[in-house]
Every structure is written in structure tokens, then in C-alpha cells.
Amino acid sequence: LVLIFTIIITAVFSYKFGLTLNSSIRYFNEHIEDINFENGILSINNGEMLEIEDEKHPLIQYIAINTKSMSEDELTAFKEKLNAYDNSILITNDRLIYKNEILSQNMEYIYKNLADTYQIYSFDKEAVVNFIKNLNMPAIYSAFFFTMLIYLYIIYLTSIFVDAVMLAVLGFIVSRIAGMKLRFKATMNIGIHALTLPIILNLIYIIFNTFTGITVKYFNWMYTTISYIYVIVAILMIRTDLVNRQLELMKIIEEQEKVRKELENNKNEKQEEEKNKNKEENNKEQEPSQKENKEDEKSKEKNKEDNKDVKDNSTKKQRKEHDEEKEKSKVNNKGKDNTNNGEKQKRKRKENNLGGLAPQETSNFQNND
Numbered sequence: 001l002v003l004i005f006t007i008i009i010t011a012v013f014s015y016k017f018g019l020t021l022n023s024s025i026r027y028f029n030e031h032i033e034d035i036n037f038e039n040g041i042l043s044i045n046n047g048e049m050l051e052i053e054d055e056k057h058p059l060i061q062y063i064a065i066n067t068k069s070m071s072e073d074e075l076t077a078f079k080e081k082l083n084a085y086d087n088s089i090l091i092t093n094d095r096l097i098y099k100n101e102i103l104s105q106n107m108e109y110i111y112k113n114l115a116d117t118y119q120i121y122s123f124d125k126e127a128v129v130n131f132i133k134n135l136n137m138p139a140i141y142s143a144f145f146f147t148m149l150i151y152l153y154i155i156y157l158t159s160i161f162v163d164a165v166m167l168a169v170l171g172f173i174v175s176r177i178a179g180m181k182l183r184f185k186a187t188m189n190i191g192i193h194a195l196t197l198p199i200i201l202n203l204i205y206i207i208f209n210t211f212t213g214i215t216v217k218y219f220n221w222m223y224t225t226i227s228y229i230y231v232i233v234a235i236l237m238i239r240t241d242l243v244n245r246q247l248e249l250m251k252i253i254e255e256q257e258k259v260r261k262e263l264e265n266n267k268n269e270k271q272e273e274e275k276n277k278n279k280e281e282n283n284k285e286q287e288p289s290q291k292e293n294k295e296d297e298k299s300k301e302k303n304k305e306d307n308k309d310v311k312d313n314s315t316k317k318q319r320k321e322h323d324e325e326k327e328k329s330k331v332n333n334k335g336k337d338n339t340n341n342g343e344k345q346k347r348k349r350k351e352n353n354l355g356g357l358a359p360q361e362t363s364n365f366q367n368n369d
Helices: 002-031 072-082 111-118 125-133 137-177 184-194 196-212 219-354 359-368
Strands: 035-038 041-044 050-053 062-065 088-091 095-099 107-110 122-124
Touching: 002 125, 002 137, 002 196, 035 125, 062 072, 072 088, 072 095, 107 111, 122 125, 137 184, 137 219, 184 196, 184 219, 196 219
Parallel strands: 062 088
Antiparallel strands: 035 041, 035 122, 050 062, 088 095, 095 107
């Protein structure tokens, strides 16, 4: 932006320089009747006093020509008059004094030193006229354009950088007052952007002033004020935007929390539904098994009862058999007793029958038995 601004301003100044150069040549031909330079001393119109004043001119507002011998007091008075203008020139018999608004001191060029440098020791009006005729005007305009381009670019770049730093410091202070912790780099960017509009306005003003000659008295103050207001408003807007974003963020967080709770509730409800569903399915699956278990239990109980009945029956049977066996054994024992008694009776009978036999016969009889 600075480069574009400088190119446009340089083009405007080059255009104005061309007009000034042509008007100067015309003024020289019309008003300078005699000019003589020799041994470092310049004489114009035999020391006549000439003044050209144009306060609206963008390059030089005042030119004074006085080649008479002047005292120090007269020279000091002229220098003070030069200081009343932004750009002015004083031509005396032995020196040229140039005052520029950017320079802190006036520049003085001694003719004798210039003559030694460029080896020009004498000339008159005819030589000056021939020199002007032989000038390569396109080359002069080009040299002026590029010289002014470099010069103005450095001047404007330095000036804008200083303004941007001042605005950055202002923005840093305002941000701290507003409760924001902006870095100096951020405020520097704000300061640079704040200068965009004033630079464009300054460009428009310079072009307007160059072609119309209309000046705005407090334009420089307006230039600075606009940039300062821009910085303050920008920081306040940033603060407001941050507050609004924080509020929106809080709302978003609240909504997210609500959504999260709803999702959790839905999830819990789904889990409960799934659990209930699984329970129902398990119950349905367990009903037949429970029935089977009940039937098994019933069958087991029945079996137990049957086994008990069988056992009772078997015990009864065993008891009955045992009783029968006891009775049989009693009967057998009675039979045996009876047989034993019968045998004993038989033996007694035999013994009784043998009681009357001889001993020998009795022993034989026993042996036979």
C-alpha cells in the first residue's frame, strides 16, 4: 500500500514538476533580462530584487532573488522569511539557500564550490538559454520521477512505521484498560490497518490539492485522529465480539450438556428396556425349564414315594418271609424235636427191651447199632 501510495504521489509531483519547470523557463525568458556569473559571483538584472510567492504550490512556495551584496543582518532576515514557508529558495550573489519542511536545517550551496565541482566558471543569459534548449526533458522527468520515488518511499515508509508504532502502543494500553490481554504484535497489526483509511484519504487530498489548490487547514490532525479512533473502536469491537462469543459458547455448552443428559437418559432407558426385554425372554425361556423342573421334582417325589412304598413293601415282605422262615424253622425244630424224642423213645424202648438179655448179646446188639 505504501509503495502504491508513493508511486501515485510521485506521479502527481512529477506532473507538477513539469508544470513548474515550464513556468520557470517562461518566467526566466520574460523577467530575467540579464544574468552573469564569473569567479563565483552571480548577478541577475544588476541586483534587482525579485520575489515569487505561491503558498498553494506543492513543491516551492517562495523564491527570492537578490544578488546585491547583503550584510549579515539582511541575510538573517531573509533566512527567517524562508522559514515561514514549507519549501523556499533564496538566491544571492554568492550562494543558494534551500529550505525544506522535512530537513531540520536550511541547505546552503556556495557557487564557488559548485563551480569547482562541475567546472563551470562563467556563463551568461545566452548560455543559459542554449543550455535550456539542449535539455533532454524526458530524461529530466524520468530522473526526477525515480529520485522522488525513492525519496518519498523512504520518507513515507518511515513516517507510517512511526505512526503504526504509536498506534500499537495506544492499542496495547487501551486493551489493558478494557481487560484484554492482547500482544503487542496484535496491536501493531491493528495500528497498521488503522492507517489504511488515513493513507487513502491523504492520497485523495494530495491529488485534489494539486489540481485545485484547495487546502484543508487541519487535515494532518484529522489524519491522526481518524487512525486513533479506529484503533480504539477496533479494540472495543474485539472485546464486544469476545464477550458475545463467550456468551454463545456458554449457550452451546449448556445445550451440549442438555443433549448429553438426554442422550444418557435415552441410553439408560434403552438399557432398562433391553434388561426388561432380556428378563422377559429369560423368564419365557425359564418357564418350560421350571415346568420341567417341577415335573422332575414331582416325579422325584413320586419316585421317592414309590421307592418308599417299595421299601415298605419289601420290608413287609422281608418281615413276612422272615416270619415265615421263623415259623418254618420252628416247625422244623419241632419236627426235629419230635424225631429226636421219637428216637430217644425208640432207644429207651430198645434199652428196655434189651434189659433182660445177657451182657454179651447186649454188646453185640449195640455193636450192630
